[in-house]
Every structure is written in C-alpha cells, then in structure tokens.
Amino acid sequence: MRDSPLPSQGLSNVRDASLPSFQRKLEPSLILPLRKPPRKCNGNVDPGLTSHSAVENHRDDDQALLFHFPRISMTKHYDADYFQRWYRDGDIGGAPRLARKVALAVAVAEYHLERPIRTVLDIGCGEGAWRAPLLKLRPKLQYLGFDSSEYAIRRFGRTRNLHYARFEDFQYLRPCEPVDLLVCSDVLHYVPTRELKRGLTGLAELCGGVAFLETFAKEDDFEGDHDGFQSRRAAWYRQAFNGEGFQSVGNHCWLGPRLAGDVAVLEAADYRPIT
Numbered sequence: 001m002r003d004s005p006l007p008s009q010g011l012s013n014v015r016d017a018s019l020p021s022f023q024r025k026l027e028p029s030l031i032l033p034l035r036k037p038p039r040k041c042n043g044n045v046d047p048g049l050t051s052h053s054a055v056e057n058h059r060d061d062d063q064a065l066l067f068h069f070p071r072i073s074m075t076k077h078y079d080a081d082y083f084q085r086w087y088r089d090g091d092i093g094g095a096p097r098l099a100r101k102v103a104l105a106v107a108v109a110e111y112h113l114e115r116p117i118r119t120v121l122d123i124g125c126g127e128g129a130w131r132a133p134l135l136k137l138r139p140k141l142q143y144l145g146f147d148s149s150e151y152a153i154r155r156f157g158r159t160r161n162l163h164y165a166r167f168e169d170f171q172y173l174r175p176c177e178p179v180d181l182l183v184c185s186d187v188l189h190y191v192p193t194r195e196l197k198r199g200l201t202g203l204a205e206l207c208g209g210v211a212f213l214e215t216f217a218k219e220d221d222f223e224g225d226h227d228g229f230q231s232r233r234a235a236w237y238r239q240a241f242n243g244e245g246f247q248s249v250g251n252h253c254w255l256g257p258r259l260a261g262d263v264a265v266l267e268a269a270d271y272r273p274i275t
Helices: 079-090 094-113 131-137 150-160 167-171 193-206 234-243
Strands: 055-057 065-068 117-123 144-146 162-163 179-183 207-212 247-250 254-256
Touching: 065 234, 094 131, 094 207, 094 254, 131 144, 144 150, 150 162, 167 193, 179 193, 193 207, 193 234, 234 247
Parallel strands: 117 144, 117 179, 144 162, 179 207
Antiparallel strands: 055 065, 207 254, 247 254
8 A cells, every 4th residue: 555645635426336336325423544566576655655644525516425535655655656566667476477466366265155156346456457457357347446555546547446555443443344355466565564554354245255365474585675564474464354254265365254254174274164
C-alpha cells in the first residue's frame, strides 16, 4: 500500500455507481482503507496502509458516496515515480509472470469452489495490475480494488474501479459481500504487526472462497523493494493466518474460513483440523 494520504478532494470522483453490483452500501461506521503487487517483493505496501486513519463518508447532490482522507506525513511515497521504478523500469517478472500468477489463483479458487469465479476483491491493488489478466480469463467477473496510493487512485480509480483504503481499516471496512477470490499480493510483509493483526480479521470475513496472500518472510532471500520490510518468520504468518481460519493449500493460496473445513488432509499444505 501507499503512504501519502489523499486530500479530501482527491476522491470526489469515486461514486457508488462505479462499484460492482456485489458491493454493499457502506455504513458510515464501516468506512476505512488499502493496496496491490508482483512476484518478488516490489514493495507495493505503504506504511501508511498501516497507520490509523479516520475516514468519513457523506453524499453530495447526486447522492454519490464520497471518501475523504486526512493528510498524514509519510516517508515512503507510492507515487508515479515509484511505480515507474518497480513496475516498469525494474519490473520483476513482468506481464508473463503476473499472468501465470493470476491463472494459478483463479484455477485454485475454481477448483475448490467447483465453479467459475464471479467476484474478486484486491486489497493493496496498486494500479490494479491484476484486473486486466483477470478479465481476460473471466470477462464477466466483478473486480473491486483498494489501495492507499493517492497517485494510483487518482489516475486509475474511475477506469479500474479502485478505491482508497489503508490495510488496518479492514478491521471495520466491509465494502462487499464475501468474494470468490481475495487478493492481497506483496502487501502483508510491509505492514507493521499491530496494523496487520487489525486488518487480517477483515480479510478472513471478506473471503468466501480462496485468498491469494503472496507474502515474504524473514527466511526469504527476495529481490525488490526492501524499504519498510517487516522481518517476520514464516511460522508467524502461518499462525496468524490459521488463527483467522485460513487453511494453506500451497503457492500463497489459502482457503477462506468457509472452505477450510472441507480440505482433505493431503490436499492441504500444512493440514490442521478445524475446530
């Protein structure tokens, strides 16, 4: 996710009408923030994603839902230069790798759901890079993305259905019904522990199928953006994810709480009985 918050006028163009039909209307008490990623850490998460933010909503003359964000000073900026550096000039893996990653996540979700996926929620979506390859595979699916990059939301919010939020806001934010595929790729290892624990509960509740939680741990020797990397062990993440009801099925894919109890012992990457 990103760091620089959006000025209050920055998202006046994000309206209810731009949200997919599966999105529920947000209750004033549920509004809060989020972002997106690559294969090796591209550092898409913003420390800002983790800082506490007060987000309020109100309606204008057209009764459109608007989000207003506080100004917060951050040291890491997910602006146009950042995306240019990590996603274009120094793109790690590029479009072919992303396409394979998307295909993997879709295949795993559909295998366990036993039907084509219809809805995707991308938390920490950045510029919404997952959207195009997802729609190429499933043209009728509904995609909704959240990120804390002012630049990404201003530039692509309307055309790619991206909205502003920080990770910890998902402690309260429930922008839609549980989705078939929840994506949080190359995000969590940049989120401080306290904020990660706050938002993780929301991810579990919003995942009605499979979650693609691409995360790098202390033991990994990854290439990419190390600025703000949270050095936590793999065992810490497993415990945190399992504690929210997720069940690993390998390759960064986790069954959400609704499906976790149906996995076969040898089908799971680290089987644990659901109690």
